[in-house]
Amino acid sequence: MSGLVIIGAGHAGCRAAEAICNLGWDGPLHLINAEACRPYERPPLSKAILSGERSVSDLPLLRDAIFSRPNFFYEQSARVALIDRVNQSVTLNDGRVIPYLRLLIATGATARSLPLQQNGYPQIYSIRTISDVEGFKANFHAGARLVIIGGGLIGLEVAATARKAGCQVHVIEAGPRLLMRILPEELEGELRRDHVQAGIAFHFDSAVSQITGNGRVEAVQLVNGERLACDAVLVSIGSVPDTAIAEACGLKVDNGIAVDEYLRTEDPNIFAAGDVCRVFTQDGSYRLECWRNSGDQGEIAGQNMVGDLRPYSGTPWMWSDQYDKVVQAAGVVNPGQEIVVKDLGGAGKASFHYEVGRLSAVVAYGSIGVVAKTVSVGRTMLERGISPNPDDIATAADLRIFLRTPATA
Ligand SMILES: Cc1cc2nc3c(=O)[nH]c(=O)nc-3n(C[C@H](O)[C@H](O)[C@H](O)COP(=O)(O)OP(=O)(O)OC[C@H]3O[C@@H](n4cnc5c(N)ncnc54)[C@H](O)[C@@H]3O)c2cc1C
Numbered sequence: 001m002s003g004l005v006i007i008g009a010g011h012a013g014c015r016a017a018e019a020i021c022n023l024g025w026d027g028p029l030h031l032i033n034a035e036a037c038r039p040y041e042r043p044p045l046s047k048a049i050l051s052g053e054r055s056v057s058d059l060p061l062l063r064d065a066i067f068s069r070p071n072f073f074y075e076q077s078a079r080v081a082l083i084d085r086v087n088q089s090v091t092l093n094d095g096r097v098i099p100y101l102r103l104l105i106a107t108g109a110t111a112r113s114l115p116l117q118q119n120g121y122p123q124i125y126s127i128r129t130i131s132d133v134e135g136f137k138a139n140f141h142a143g144a145r146l147v148i149i150g151g152g153l154i155g156l157e158v159a160a161t162a163r164k165a166g167c168q169v170h171v172i173e174a175g176p177r178l179l180m181r182i183l184p185e186e187l188e189g190e191l192r193r194d195h196v197q198a199g200i201a202f203h204f205d206s207a208v209s210q211i212t213g214n215g216r217v218e219a220v221q222l223v224n225g226e227r228l229a230c231d232a233v234l235v236s237i238g239s240v241p242d243t244a245i246a247e248a249c250g251l252k253v254d255n256g257i258a259v260d261e262y263l264r265t266e267d268p269n270i271f272a273a274g275d276v277c278r279v280f281t282q283d284g285s286y287r288l289e290c291w292r293n294s295g296d297q298g299e300i301a302g303q304n305m306v307g308d309l310r311p312y313s314g315t316p317w318m319w320s321d322q323y324d325k326v327v328q329a330a331g332v333v334n335p336g337q338e339i340v341v342k343d344l345g346g347a348g349k350a351s352f353h354y355e356v357g358r359l360s361a362v363v364a365y366g367s368i369g370v371v372a373k374t375v376s377v378g379r380t381m382l383e384r385g386i387s388p389n390p391d392d393i394a395t396a397a398d399l400r401i402f403l404r405t406p407a408t409a
Pocket of ligand 1: 007008009010011012013032033034035042043044045046078079080081106107108109127128129154242245273274275276288289290291292294317318319320321
């Protein structure tokens with residue numbers, strides 16, 4: 001009997017499964033996971049799991065009760081190799097065929113790799129899954145010399161965790177500063193200062209020419225001739241959406257599986273959600289790689305597979321822990337926006353981004369409580385369409401005052 005099939009048991013796939021169960025669906029529901037374990041939360045991989053404070057079994061993505069529901073089939077170590085849209089079925093890599101009425105593709109993303117990773121040294125890692133972290137952890141101890149290629153959010157989280165563990169850390173960044181896509185200079189200055197004070201050595205405007213060694217990694221050679229002796233290398237240069245099976249069955253892919261506001265592909269029986277999808281709206285298109293977005297999209301896609309169609313319209317929101325501080329952002333940051341920077345009373349800084357005169361994003365870096373409060377107010381403003389005058393933002397003692405104002409046209 002045909003039922004619902006979800007490919008990928010990350011945050012999007014699991015939230016979809018939960019939404020489907022909550023709506024009382026009692027037909028077959030297959031959740032298919034290429035990984036060899038129960039679904040787990042991914043963000044702690046670069047933080048508490050890497051440091052050893054938590055394990056994946058502490059961080060389940062699905063309640064135990066769901067696994068014991070009748071007609072719920074969880075397949076682990078199972079990769080969907082093929083989607084047959086004509087016969088409405090998926091084929092697993094072991095040859096089994098599962099028919100579907102409706103299908104959700106929630107295959108997420110994979111870590112982008114560097115061509116020089118192919119030189120075969122086992123001490124070159126990426127971090128996307130628990131098995132990646134288990135391998136990397138062997139090199140994670142006091143005194144270990146670590147080179148991180150890429151000063152993005154995950155690279156910096158690993159750098160912070162590594163310094164706490166007593167590793168020596170070099171970070172190689174291709175750009176002139178950190179997190180250029182989301183942090184304005186004033187906020188980046190604070191973040192960089194904290195990392196430098198913690199002992200991170202940064203190499204900006206830098207690229208790797210080769211990784212050398214004799215049976216195991218011994219050094220990273222930079223294009224400028226500098227040689228960084230090391231025991232392990234982490235490549236953290238972003239990720240690419242895992243769209244291969246969608247492309248192979250002829251679905252539209254444009255740096256992400258193309259979906260409409262209901263998270264439907266051009267095939268009305270196939271949905272996509274999370275890091276793998278690109279949402280097309282009247283105003284353009286976007287693809288996000290963050291926890292909140294993937295879960296919210298999963299929930300809406302799950303509901304839309306069994307119930308009335310609801311549009312997805314969440315305000316993007318993300319966080320990244322760095323030591324005892326945090327980066328948070330709500331909304332959409334684009335180059336060329338007008339930016340107002342606000343000091344958060346010595347506890348950090350926030351930037352308010354305006355596009356064509358309207359508030360478009362709020363970003364903050366600093367102590368967790370103050371940042372969370374600021375970005376939460378900013379997110380509410382974005383959700384309610386409130387766009388305060390930039391001069392008033394700069395001088396306001398308490399941002400909550402703006403929540404009492406009506407939305408601006
Ligand atoms: C190390 C790390 C730290 C992060 N930290 C933060 C953070 O602090 N804050 C934040 O907002 N976001 C963070 N993120 C991002 C966040 O975790 C992701 O946005 C979210 O996990 C995406 O969920 P997803 O379900 O779309 O994809 P994924 O979590 O990637 O799940 C996709 C699943 O599909 C499986 N799969 C792929 N292809 C197939 C196939 N053909 N058949 C079967 N299964 C398949 C994959 O193995 C994977 O298990 C972090 C990500 C990483 C990797």
